[in-house]
Amino acid sequence: MVSAVKDSRPGYGQLLRTPGAWTFLLPGFLARQPFAMLTIGIVLLVKSTTGSFGTAGVVSAATGVSMALFAPQGGKLADRFGQRAVLLPGVLLHVAGVTALITLALAHAPLWALLAVAVPTGASTPQVGPMVRARWAARLGGTPLMPTAAAFESVTDEFTFVVGPVLATALCTGIHPAAGLIAEAALTLAGGLLFAAQRRSQPPAHRTGSGDRPRVSALSVPGVRVLIVAFLGIGLVFGGMQVSLTAFTQDIGRPGINGVLYGIFAGGNMLAGIACGAIAWKVGPRRRLLVAYGLLTLATAPLWLITAVPLLGAVGLVVGLCIAPALITGYTLIETLVPASARTEAFTWLTGAVALGQAAAATAAGQLADRFGASSGFLVPLAGTALALVLLLALRAHLLPRPSAPEAGPDGRGPEPHQDAAERGVGHRAPVSVD
Template identity: 90%
Template sequence: MASAVKDSRSGYGTLLRTPGAWTFLLPGFLARQPFAMLTIGIVLLVQSTTGSYGTAGAVSATTGVAMALFAPQGGKLADRFGQRAVLLPGVLVHAAGVAALITLALAHAPLWALLAVAVPTGASTPQVGPMVRARWAARLGAGPLMPTAAAFESVTDEFTFVVGPVLATALCTGIHPAAGLVAEAALTLAGGLLFAAQKRSQPAVHRPGSGERPRVSALSVPGVRVLIVAFLGIGAVFGGMQVSLTAFTQHIGQPGINGVLYGIFAGGNMLAGIACGAITWKVGPRRRLLVAYGLLALATTPLWAVTAVPLLGAVGLVVGLCIAPALITGYTLVETLVPATARTEAFTWLTGAVALGQAAAATSAGQLADGFGPSTGFLVPLAGTALACTVLLALRAHLLPRRSAGGAEAAAGHLPAQVSAGAEDRERELARA
């Protein structure tokens, strides 16, 4: 049934002409590159020094788990004290952690030592993407440009997943196994410091007064918890693809094409993101998320059975095309589900969920590749998305904006009460269709 729900969508050109936008976009783009380089850089370095994909996946997974657990706490601190106060010490700790990890790996240190260093390395990974999204939200509010900003940020994220893994793989295979992580640390330090220097565009710090309501945690919102599960599944695709493609290309004696295949996968993701930002949707975001996620789970089904490189690239492209709509819609839903004072935290929970799913998938895919062959690792993206899709369908009612008495949510930073209520009514009509 055609719905009356329609995004009033302005173009990317209008968005990029927002006053002051480029002051945080350019350094933010530089600073978020390392996010896509870290796990693949660890996998390539540790596998090179130990010869085991399982060990490499375990170290990478530890980094991802630490990132997922500490990122939301960093988001809370950024909401409370400002992004600069969190970012400056974070990038310094992260660069030191990466340097220690490289040193230990090249010295053939035991696994426990690598895991011990992986914890602070992952915990200190700067969450620049959520911080940029929070700056957009602070500047645009709930206006018609906000969905475009969500799409633009997802496209930017996907572009980093095109450039980052290809760059890390090229450096690790063409120069030195540690070169990818060296570049990751350098970009983190330079980009993070430049981004932190942009003080004028960071969201205002809000500390509740004596007569104000206490700060709401993003995790207390049921819809955020549902989205976390969805983003865990998306992380499973990223982690499973990275490790499985690495194992597959090593197995066939063509390790150099690993970055190309992953770049094709991420390129499809980026292209779909560009399209999503340009489309004026006539279907509500909750329905879009459910459809996109079902297609993603379906697209991952044939990965494990493909043995030809060109066909694997084609299937990977289709999988990539299905990820961006789910990511963009998930981030867009945050704007209607979470108060403004907790949005950085909400964005970091979702980003952390991707990292956690990526970490768990890297470990599982590595163990499967070591024990049963490289192609079995591709079962991980299928399992992760199938489980997450089931949860989304079962708990889809939590993705509707909740009305509160007297428009309290609107006062806390949601859409105006009458707008939120109207959107809810239209979404309920969609749910019954």
């Protein structure tokens, strides 16, 4: 695939002309949409049946924690046996779990029963976003188009976070409290099966035999561990914003505006993602990551003090604008730190970290909203991003690849050509236009 793109200007148009890209982009978009609907759908349904944001947050948190713990294992299996082999049973199990959760919630089942179903529901959530990123990396790794693909995927993710929560909220508040999760299950089934059917574009499986070199675990790379903890902070922003905006709008008697406010927040994220892919960066990705987290911390600081809806929407937009650069840069660094044989696993560790952060935020923000008022939940995003920034500043050296000990390439015989390029910006120069 390198020969097909290396002589062309690396814009979005050129990216989308990559041979075979649309065969996995369209079903991948459909299949990842439910990811943005699950948390808010659970919160709205359980809040409706129990009357407690705290209980809703606990159930949502159980789903997120199990997702975060099991997603990397699914990514590891996908690297070893192929994406289709993992995706098909996962989709069916997830749909069954969501169906059981809806049934139990409407039957006013006790909390332990909801938690017992929430765990397999989260564990089986299809990790389509990391799988799409792994397909891009398999085709474009080491070329100037790879950071453009990372930006494009961030924009796609954030578009789902614009559409998903708005759709789930509208269905739950306008039709039935369970309608959001019903739609999530239907989209998971249809999109997941269509994506799994695209076998030609999936990365090759990296099975190991007795004569092969040992497989490298993504978690053994120090930079990946740093990014995992940093992405927990981003998850705390997402989860804290979801629960706190829901509590705030219900507290002021305008629950219908919740989806609009969250859509503004996610829309800022999407716009920033588009811009990140259109800028020719002159600084390395490690420095960009530190700056992005610093700005995100500043942007989340005033949220808990705001009581006016227009001002909350404006600040939420700024918060969203600060998230995309951090996400894009983190995912781009994975391509320089991790060999192809563990890349899907690495992407799912980051996605799982975001899910775990969302789960923790749902619990913490829900408890704060119940005990101290709706606006207090906004302290969760601030705390999460501030702690992530401190960690990145302390451990930033781990985000540099090590030329003296490069990881083996996908054939197990030598380093991948992009291994020493991260901080110099080689292979990370984004296009100057959207083509």
